[in-house]
Amino acid sequence: MDAGGDGATGATNRKAPSAAAAGSNPKGKGKGKGKGKATSNSKASATAKESSLLKQKSPAEFFAENKNIAGFDNPGKSLYTTMRELVENALDSAESISVIPDIEITLEEITKNKFNTMIGLVDRDRIDEELYDDFESIKAREKRLAKEARFQETQAKNAALGKKVKEAPAARGKGRGEAAFFRVTCKDNGRGMPHDDIPNMLGRVLSGTKYGLRQTRGKFGLGAKMALIWSKMSTGLPIEIKSSMKEQNFISFCRLDIDIHKNVPHIHLHEKRENKDHWHGAEIQVIIEGNWTTHRSKILHYMRQMAVITPYAQFLFKFLSDSVDKNLTIQFARRTDVMPPIPLQTKHHPSAVDLLLIKRLITETTKQNLLQFLQHEFVNISKSHAERLIGEMGPDFSAKMTVKSLTSQQLVRIHQLFRQAKFDDPSGNCLSPAGEYNLRLGIIKELHPDLVATHASSPQVFEGHPFIVEAGISIGGKDVKHGLNIFRYANRIPLLFEQGADVITRTALKRINWSSYKINQQQDKIGVFVSIVSTKIPFKGTGKEYIGDDITEISSAVQSALKQCCLQLKSKIVKKLQARERQDRKRNLNRYIPDVARAIMDTLGEIADETPPKRPRYDKEDEELLEKVNSQEVTEMTFRDCLTQHVEQVDYEMALEYAMQSGVSDEPREAIYLNSLEGSYKFIDFQSPLFVFRFVP
């Protein structure tokens, strides 16, 4: 924490007890018993006291109680979700102003002592040892000491005998109450936030800039706020935001937390600071309870998968802790500067609206009459089409009637017609898929596969929402396990949990016959990448973690995209097999030479052994050969030598033929992306009429 933080901590400290108590009350009861119990508990007590009391809940309260909906099931997952929400916000922010994202994520482990000093709590020694869960009774201690003594004895014996000394068994695990805290910082180079909006953008649940019909990573205005709610529940510490927009000569600094009951931000400090190096972007810092041990691999997987789908972004991931050997710094380098376009806001497709949405559109519209409303507030309704639709609605409707005067019965009629009438499918123009190029680069950059194939399907439609499926398949590579490695993306976010029921997993496992593409499903290292983008991803379950397998449109699109990739790979694999076969040919042929020579020689010997009269008449050459066998002019070695020579010759011919057929190298060249140098250097130029080499000494 910086210097200004100390005062603030004090302030927090004063506020924290009340806020934390309010926030964590249901959670405290629910811990270990499940949330359902907690709510019923509070309900029961409410009915007991004042049965007529009607309670209302703020959205923030609701999410605090049901934080598993947003992916905050336990400390480990919360750490993961917090990090991922911040990263996704950062990416969206940078992409929204068409700046290549540059994102730094830092997780800093804070031990309990450090945490206590941070919030100004003095460490207390335990006085009543028996009060604690990890208390060791005298009997248990005797047992343990005896065991340790025995262990040391054997240890000494082994050492004396010169045997390898076993490691001492690991120290006892942490007790239940031992919580780990993390400071999660995420810094980006995106749009930043307007100074005055910061409190509302981060301190009010369900407020967001991403509402509307468009392909976005986030949707509900929940992510960062949930992190804040979690920090309030687990540590009671406020969130800190630094932000600056382009062309802004100051940095906004804000420290705030959230009033869960009222769902309003509670500002501790909100000030403008100097912006010397014209930085723009946002830096958010939040301190939460987490669990690095259990979710380490998930977090790293997430970063890696994110790097695959966004090769144009640069990520710097750091994990800091007191023990140096646990520290970790991973840089996911940028590989391209081609970014997918910003997804366009689009209008609703008539087959995908409901009654409520029509009402909302009517209140929001600027159009006066019904004809204009239909024509301009929906996609795929032309003027003539709108006129026909109005004619179909009945005599109560006319093109010129004011749209705001429609009765609710009339709205139902419109809704019914929308359901039944035929409309052209929405186009996929409003979508922003990662792009085959980027997907391919991402796969190559992160996995270094031997082979890779990608395919992008044309836009398709499910329930009035267009979607695009892109797929990639890689074979081989670094850090890839044998068998299928499935990478799932929805709107360019990696999906890591609930893999089993997902449409992509199911398709790859059940509906692709890998062996028909010369791919060995068990032995080969197969990377399967499928990215689905849509204005509305049909997630299943409460967490947005998987797409159900029951939507035929999507599952068949996934299947055909994967098959396309497999087809591309098949020809490459076949070529590779041929090349390998060529290499092995000589070895394979030579292996059988001794067997053949022996078999032929055995029989020849037997034929030659027969007394001439018994032998049927052979022609002259055969007779000569048998003579040579008898006189040992021709032996097994002769056959071996002849065959070896023959194999040499055939191999040479085949090699020539192969080289002629396959040409030099028909692999398509790929553009390489060179990171631009930062800072100024002294170059030594090597000039030539065609090019310049610049050498940095």
Added chain:
Amino acid sequence: MSEKKRRAGAGAAAGGSASKKPRVSSAASYAESLRSKLRPDASILATLRALASACSKSEPAGASSSSKALAEDDPAANYIVVADQDSASVTSRINRLVLAAARSILSGRGFSFAVPSRASSNQVYLPDLDRIVLVRRESARPFANVATARKATITARVLSLVHAVLRRGIHVTKRDLFYTDVKLFGDQAQSDAVLDDVSCMLGCTRSSLHVVASEKGVVVGRLTFADDGDRIDCTRMGVGGKAIPPNIDRVSGIESDALFILLVEKDAAFMRLAEDRFYNRFPCIILTAKGQPDVATRLFLRRLKVELKLPVLALVDSDPYGLKILSVYMCGSKNMSYDSANLTTPDIKWLGVRPSDLDKYRVPEQCRLPMTDHDIKVGKEMLEEDFVKQNEGWVKELEMMLRTRQKAEIQALSSFGFQYLTEVYLPLKLQQEDWI
């Protein structure tokens, strides 16, 4: 339906003991009632005698048809037909092949064998001959090709081994052959396949190569023959029967007073027939190959049929595989199509257990099995086969099986008592001349 019956039976059993017996096993009682339909054995024997004499009389016609097949050597140009040959001519053929290969090697051209292709697309069923034959189409098996090098080597080795066997005038089993060079052959399926290739290349039967399979089939009943000079009386072979000699050349002096040959699919039914001395009640020869018939059993059956001119009746399971086995006896298997002329026994009558018998004899529901998807697939394929189509009765039976989707084994008849097969079912079948 049967379940209802059973439940009703259980209820009745609880109610009173008087009505218990007839109701509990109404199917069984019906089956028993069939026993009374049996006429004395003498009259059944009369029918059988008529059948046997009809068969031996019609034989000239059959003989002429088989001679027609042999005489018509025109197709032999198009189809591969192998024949029994003595070891000297086989040896000289091998000699020629080996000498040619040796000269080719010495001239620096490597070597290659021309092997008839035995791919399944190459096997066709000829309605005229009523058996599967192999179309003549040869493919080269050069050594200097990765795909065929191994096969060419194995072929050379097998030729050399067969040569050695013939020269010493002994017989070996396929297993023996395989073990002489396990490292090269890898597994027995490979040496076996190449052995068949060699038969085709040399144009001789596999037994002419002096390589035989181990014994599989057994025979029991009114038959005497000499096995390698030793006189065998098949009525004194106990319950197990006499193993059918793997090389048919050993068999000579076949004599029999049987009226028909009974072909049984399974060992269990064979044992029941042998133990009950069925062949003494109705003079017959009982034969089984314990499942899919091997070459020796097929050869032996053909030999019996040709020499004794007896009718052949088949007792197989009522499922597609039973029919499949019948088809192998009658028109040969795809694997041995090149030798189908010597291996097939046309004119086998399907005695039982036929799908129509299940209802005729009221085989209880719990003894019938539902056909699996695979069974149904096989059944439908069989329906397309020419050899089934030729016989209208078979088509009807097969269609019935596919319609009811039920199959049953011969042992299903044991539900009426272990000896029902020999005491009621078969005699009644024979009495009614119920074969197709």
